[in-house]
Amino acid sequence: MADLYKRGIIDKEFGVKDEGKVVEDVVSEKVGILVGQFWNPAWPFMDLKTKNPDSDWIALRLLGEKEGEYALSQVTLKVDNFYVVRKECEHPEAVIKIANVDFDNLYGPSSSLWAETAMNDTYRDIQTFKYAVLGFEFPDANSEMYRQMQRAIKEGNGDSITLQIVKDEYETVLKWINDKNPDSWAAYKVRVDPQCGMAVVDAIITEDTIVYNEFYGLPGPVAIERAATMSKLEDEVFTKIIMGSAPIEDFDKFVEQWNQIGGVELTAEVNAWYDELSK
Numbered sequence: 001m002a003d004l005y006k007r008g009i010i011d012k013e014f015g016v017k018d019e020g021k022v023v024e025d026v027v028s029e030k031v032g033i034l035v036g037q038f039w040n041p042a043w044p045f046m047d048l049k050t051k052n053p054d055s056d057w058i059a060l061r062l063l064g065e066k067e068g069e070y071a072l073s074q075v076t077l078k079v080d081n082f083y084v085v086r087k088e089c090e091h092p093e094a095v096i097k098i099a100n101v102d103f104d105n106l107y108g109p110s111s112s113l114w115a116e117t118a119m120n121d122t123y124r125d126i127q128t129f130k131y132a133v134l135g136f137e138f139p140d141a142n143s144e145m146y147r148q149m150q151r152a153i154k155e156g157n158g159d160s161i162t163l164q165i166v167k168d169e170y171e172t173v174l175k176w177i178n179d180k181n182p183d184s185w186a187a188y189k190v191r192v193d194p195q196c197g198m199a200v201v202d203a204i205i206t207e208d209t210i211v212y213n214e215f216y217g218l219p220g221p222v223a224i225e226r227a228a229t230m231s232k233l234e235d236e237v238f239t240k241i242i243m244g245s246a247p248i249e250d251f252d253k254f255v256e257q258w259n260q261i262g263g264v265e266l267t268a269e270v271n272a273w274y275d276e277l278s279k
Helices: 002-006 019-027 041-051 094-107 111-118 141-155 164-179 182-191 197-207 221-243 250-278
Strands: 073-075 210-212
Touching: 002 221, 019 041, 041 182, 094 164, 141 164, 141 182, 141 197, 164 182, 182 197, 221 250
Parallel strands: 073 210
Antiparallel strands: none
């Protein structure tokens, strides 16, 4: 990465730019490669597409060390948040009821009405979904939506689609396929294009080229007290090495310092959790 930075392939100011500045660079056509999300065609690529209709993006997998192989994808904790209800609550079942309403509005029979409200002129600039008290998705929501969309495109109709949200997107996608409606480009690029982000994700899942983080427990006392400091040290040292302000040999010094400020204890804490789990 230090070599890529030296050659000018990595942005010289990557260490100080926030997301907003990166988006500005994308729309200003200063970026050719971006590590991002499968939905980036919706934002910020759509802003660039509006500015320059000839612009285009494809999603690519990282290559592995051997020719013809892809890098393994690292996946961390599968669940990233929890909803907790105190036992003193008079109506704990309200959580499930609210979740059902939210889920139905996203994926069930009411989703077409929700989409219509969210995109009319009155609410177009308001992200209505962010005001939901609770939010849920089924575990493989994006993959299932991608597969249903791909099947519909292959069959030439939406008869096999079971999710209302995909039915709505299918109609939007057809406007790009048949008429090249510029407003429909993002939907096509997210779930239909052969080189879309979800195509890459689906290939990774199908080929099982995944390495899971074996630790999925709650942070222990050491992690709570020291993990933030250790992470900050890592960011600082790695950034300096990439930018050439520190030699690669500083990595060894980093490891020593990381262990001194809590790495040894943190490793022991995680291993103790794993050993207990394995009993």
